Amino acid sequence: MATATPLRGTPITELDTPALIVDLDAFEANLDHMRAYVEQAGVRLRAHAKTHKSVDVAKLQMTRGGACGVCVQKTAEAEALVAGGISDVMISNQVTAPAKIARVAALTEKARVLICVDDSENIAALSRAMVGRSASLEVLVEIDVGNGRCGVKPGKDAVALATQIAAADGLRFAGLQAYQGHAQHIYDHAERKIAVDTVIAQTAQTVEMLQEAGLNCVIVAGAGTGTHPFEAGSGVYNELQCGSYIFMDADYGRVREKDDVPLPFQNALFVLTSIMSVAGDGRAVCDAGHKAASIDCGLPLVSGREDLIYNDASDEHGVIKDPDNTLRLNDQLWLIPGHCDPTVNLHEEIIAVRNGKVETVWPVSARGMGC
Amino acid sequence: MATATPLRGTPITELDTPALIVDLDAFEANLDHMRAYVEQAGVRLRAHAKTHKSVDVAKLQMTRGGACGVCVQKTAEAEALVAGGISDVMISNQVTAPAKIARVAALTEKARVLICVDDSENIAALSRAMVGRSASLEVLVEIDVGNGRCGVKPGKDAVALATQIAAADGLRFAGLQAYQGHAQHIYDHAERKIAVDTVIAQTAQTVEMLQEAGLNCVIVAGAGTGTHPFEAGSGVYNELQCGSYIFMDADYGRVREKDDVPLPFQNALFVLTSIMSVAGDGRAVCDAGHKAASIDCGLPLVSGREDLIYNDASDEHGVIKDPDNTLRLNDQLWLIPGHCDPTVNLHEEIIAVRNGKVETVWPVSARGMGC
Incomplete structure (x- = not known):
């Protein structure tokens, strides 16, 4: 029915399209670069698995890639990765629904589980769910450092929640979650630094207030692919949550490391597409549209073909x-998706290639697991 | 692992979120309205299954909904629907990859299969693949009536392809495919009519030229939810390919039937989401973002709550x-997705509800089948 998973050794030219492809040389270079970076910076890497939702990729990040564990955003993602053998998972997000809280509590029997909170009632509910469990749930207070999404205000509100966690049965206060998502995508280096300076200042002050209250942050976590050198060099953060570095995408390709230098990661993720209609008037149509590549960070680029522009997307077509x-x-064309995470979420599997052939296929283990 | 499929009778308030919901009363009203419409208009409905990718919904469209068959965009969608028991499927798109052509040819042994072409070589390839088959592949020539995507120019180019089809072994010339996607979403009735008048004129002229060449169009197909009354009343089209009418979405909600009257279909599709963080400063965060609702036609609306605005989406969050x-x-909030088709494609199943409870669950049978 659906296209069969391609066998090892299949030439790329014979793959059915659209297909999600990872260039293994680029992928491994990204793994190695980030490992070397965090080792010299003296911080931990907890790679964000929301990017790939794949047990295989998570394992490679924790072995060759030097990650101490992974982050996820959803309870079902955590369950899928733990079921696949990942032993250290942070849900870098709030889990507030009673049924989901029960699942998180159950998961602590199978792996180290960490979670973020920004609400007092939620802390009480997590504590109740952990009663009678042999393990602890490690809880971080999320502070809103300018992202405008989840998190309490830095400072005394965070101290109040941390104090509540430290006193709660079944919970262990683990530290702070302080992530600024918007800052990741500020293309200019200097502007990005200014945004993150504020983030670091707010986080540092909150860590200090927690220390004064006798609450030690074992983990001060945040950072993404765009900003991680700032957090890593801050002396405040000790755990980076980069996700996109492993694949990259068109939007991260526009982010500058310094002046006109791109980030030190290679684009490893592509949507392989085929031309299915040729108008002959300077226009052709490929078989990858909205259902093959997400456009929330812009349209895909055509890799290696500066003469071509992916100009318009509809559900199943690209013009x-x-x-x-x-x-x-x-x-065949190799498209660089605008945004890696939601693009991977559209596919059942990631076809990993090298030297023009399929080397392995990674299931998107937690695909569709949005709960 | 993934959230279990909810049982019949489960209250909506107990559903895990984000979840894709169909309001059965609205859905059935849409089924009935379209059936009554095509019956009085004297045209066929071939409902577009790209919207739902569901065997169950396709069957309801062909029974209660009065459809003569369904359209799909992808070979794998056709295979999934035929495997589920749908006996009459048009691939309203080009299939040019050799491996896919072989699959389409094989499918003609199991169901009536129709397909569109816009290229002479492609016709030859389809014919070769049909050699030795007991059934015929019914082939429509797609003309580009202003959509700027697939299709040859109306007029003599279309006649040339039709002539080639009529003479090709294993193929049967079935008619014209003439769809203008962009026109569907022109909100103003008068402007939309002007756009479709051109479509109809080009199609009518091509039908006439085909007749003069001795080629009869059994099917003249096209139209979508936004424009179908124009095509239905044209005297030229005899088969409508509406898809979105069955669910509707925020963007189709902005299309006017006439003056300030909306289209005569009800919004039946929702993403059920839950609040997971409350900032208290006029802002809350829900658990449905890019991975739960597509934003290519704008952000979701919050149904029944005019005081609330879904203001910003990230991968797993909505602000x-x-x-x-x-x-x-x-x-819980009921979100009306900006665009129904790519939103459904993000989900494993459609939870059909009535009177506050789950009545049935429809698997998204062809989800992820993009090839």
């Missing part, structure tokens, strides 16, 4: 501007 | 503007 009419029916 | 601070942790 390619091809001024020189070079494209022919069934030509 | 809700709540000026009066009415929202509490775990409150």
